[in-house]
Amino acid sequence: MEKKELLHIGRQWFRREGWEPFPFQLKAWEYYLDGYSGLVNAPTGTGKTYSLAIPILLEGITSLPPAPSKGGGKGSVEAGRGLFAIWITPIRALTKEIQSSIQQAADDLGLNWQVAIRSGDTKTSERRKQKKNPPQVLITTPESLHLLLSNKGYSQYFRHLRAIVVDEWHELLGSKRGVQMELALSRLKGMLPWLKVWGISATIGNMEEALAVLLGNTLETGRFKVVRAEVPKQIEIESILPDEIERFPWAGHLGIKLLEKVLPILEQSQSTLIFTNTRAQCEIWYQNLLEIAPGLAGAIAMHHGSIARELRDWVEDALHQGILKAVVCTSSLDLGVDFRPVESIIQIGSPKGIARFMQRAGRSGHQPGALSKIYFVPAHSLELIEAAALRRAIKAGELESRIPYIRSFDVLLQYLVTLAVSEGFRPEEIYGEVKGTYSFSSMTEDEWAWCLDFITTGGQSLEVYDEYKKVIVEDGLYKVVSRRTAMRHRLQVGTIVGDVSMTIKYLNGKRIGTIEEWFIAQLRPGDVFWFAGRSLELVRIKDMTVQVKRSNKKTGKIPSWLGGRMPLSSQLSSSLRFKMAQLSRRDLTDVELQKLQPLIELQGRRSHVPGEGEFLIEYFRSREGYHLVFYPYEGRFVHEGMGALIAYRISRLQPISFSIAMNDYGFELLSDSEIPIEEALEKELFSVENLSLDIQASINAAEMARRRFRDIASIAGLIFRGYPGKQKKDRHLQSSSQLFFEVFNDYEPNNLLLLQAFDEVMSFQLEEARLRAALKRIQGQRIVLSRPERATPFAFPIIVDRLRERMSSEKLEDRIRKMKLQLIRD
């Protein structure tokens, strides 16, 4: 059949549905049918699924032999039929909607096709069925795709594959799941040279890079196209303003003070999503809402990543049906299917990024061209500036980039074992494929050899009596023969590493969710805590299960979950500095800036309000010690690195110890002794010379790398979690990533995983490039050293931060001797 004819069939199907294809959809259809790979750049809710699902089906019409009549040959694999296309989506919640869309179109087009889902939720029996009799379109996740690669006979299974679509590619890109995707694609392309690889991505700051990462070495062939959907989206931001800024807290992150002002919004809207930044904040908001408005009981719900899937599904269904007035949620509802009844969005506290804020705003007003309204609730006074900064950035179309992970050897090691577990691999074949990915294009042959060594000998030349066992080499084929190793590996495929978490269940066995072990460790039986909006009494802990019963007590601990604190993005930071400069010259064009004026005047009286071209440093003394506060407005991570760097540079002048606190606006160095700041400023404190060396020398790099290493060790398969039913026997294999970090540091400093941890710290944690740019900017500014009598409105939110880093140039032994460090007693 001619392409023209096929396009006509597609268009006709659209018309029968009462639609007209968008130009970008038509373009994508054509390019696909011409055999190109590529990227469709379209936001959610614009028909992006059909931009690629339709041409796949159209290709199906031409290339498949007519299907046998229904009922005949049940269960048998017919010649020429098989898996035709794979559709990757990052979240399971989206799979159902995509499946029904594609299945319906396939049916209407007269294809006797099966569109199936395979995810972590898919039952074993269903998986077995899929294996024996593959569907024509499989909707799955990167993890499940890797699990398919860990099955014997995968090359047979994939042999008819024509296309693979990676949906929401922007979501995968900035994570190790992106690397996982790149590696799977490299294998599929290696086996199937004709394979068409397509991505679908929302607009991000680095579209070109997104394309390069997706396509890898296909880019060199020139056989690719980029299709853009031009669908404008209107966003209106309204801040919830405190009545009197003077009485609104200077610090905090809960935003609970403005709770009552949120109620009218809930009343006006059919349904509202309330986005919080952490799960603990989510619990607190939910509870407080019910307290001031008991009438909402039964009409509001909460949704976050630790709540059991069944409960979350219920909430999502209820949202669909419009029976919920509001849902308090976290980023767990950033993505996913559209909830049509949702009319209003509320963001509590800083959203940290422009794209995330827009994404959340877009969860209301789904009709193309409709206005999305989002309310911003500041958690502390200064945060009001962010609303102004967001408004400006959105108008200017400034969006964040998603920085891809490169050289993630942990993911590569996992992938190599995956291949060894299934059909085995030959390095000469796989090396080229891996080199062809964006992530590993800079990998050297030595590094590749190290990886092979790591999985076969444990990373070291074999000693006579060494008993390392994992992957063995037979006639040049690298494979896993031990069934135990294979089973364990399959259980650990994936790059999302959670904390050690325990399941919470009622005594009758009903699951409520998961909670981190360290939180439960603080509780005793009889203690009450809040979870998923319920007051629960701890009954007992059995194996890895926390058994609870309902409690009537109104007070209880609220769990907090570690991690997950995102830094302010580079783009939002820069917009924030723009608004700060506006404040300093009292150019109060935004209502938020007007509201902040009294606070700015106070800052001016106590210290100084830096104008454009000025950089403020405040130095003052309190009972806690000597505080030195800097305001680069560059986000928490950059401040963490800059704080360590500045502390290190000062500590070279004299032996001194600091603790370092930071938030997204600035950082504080706190010391028990006078800080020689004037002397330090004369010595080029912000110089970029020797920057890398100085960062390495500041102790934080090792500490940060240690934290990063947790995920790396787990992904690379170093952390053993035991397998179901066998926990006891293998208890002696349990350890923490910390211990691995220490022994690698001590005995194997060239271990690539260890080096990777330091690399990740440099690019993601310290954001070295951003840090360097920030230092250069500060060097060009006039430094204003102010000595306020006490903490200023600017300083306050920073110095109350409890998460602190440390830096010292005094010897540990000396600090203990001088009683500077004292024992924490019970």
Add this chain to the structure above:
Amino acid sequence: MKPQAENNGIAKVAVAGETLLLHPFKAAFWEARGILFLADLHLGKAAHFRQGGLAVPAQVGHANRDRLASLLLALQPRRVIFLGDLFHSNYNQEWEAFCRLMEQFRTVGFELVIGNHDILPEDHYQSANLKIHREALEIFPFLLSHHPLKEAPPALYNLAGHIHPCVYLKGNGRQRARLACFYFGERGGILPAFGAFTGMAAVKPREGERAFVIAGDEVLEV
């Protein structure tokens, strides 16, 4: 009763009327009787992990034995008593390496108070000339065990391991540090874990209890 830092970073502590030397290699030496106490060596742990396909550097095992040998050479004990968890799990080749080390110190009597990890068959200990104590061992005024004993006879002072103790230190300007320690309470003391790759658990000494941290090359009371 401030301890004096001696040569080699050793600290002295007086318990139950006796003096113990606390060595920065995480060992306690009862000089008067020539007895060296060590807890939680977890030998063979690296090899056990490697057998399981978890790539712990094999040098961890060497390092443990090197530190043990240098202690034996420096302190010249007559007896060495391991307070449990000498060997991490099932037999592997690191046991042979440990036996060869013991053979080089034939004049020293090696003894083991069995801990929860010590699951090797009896004949392994016998053929290595390692004397085994299934129950707590009394050497007046000390009572030696693996798990710290809740109820020891009042006349005896319990020395134990198992906990892998460490303490948190804090200072002005919100300084913090976490260090392995020796820990001495009223009725008993706990030794730090000797083995590398073994981890630590925090303890909070109460008033009247003493803690000696391993800070770099020195043992210091805090």
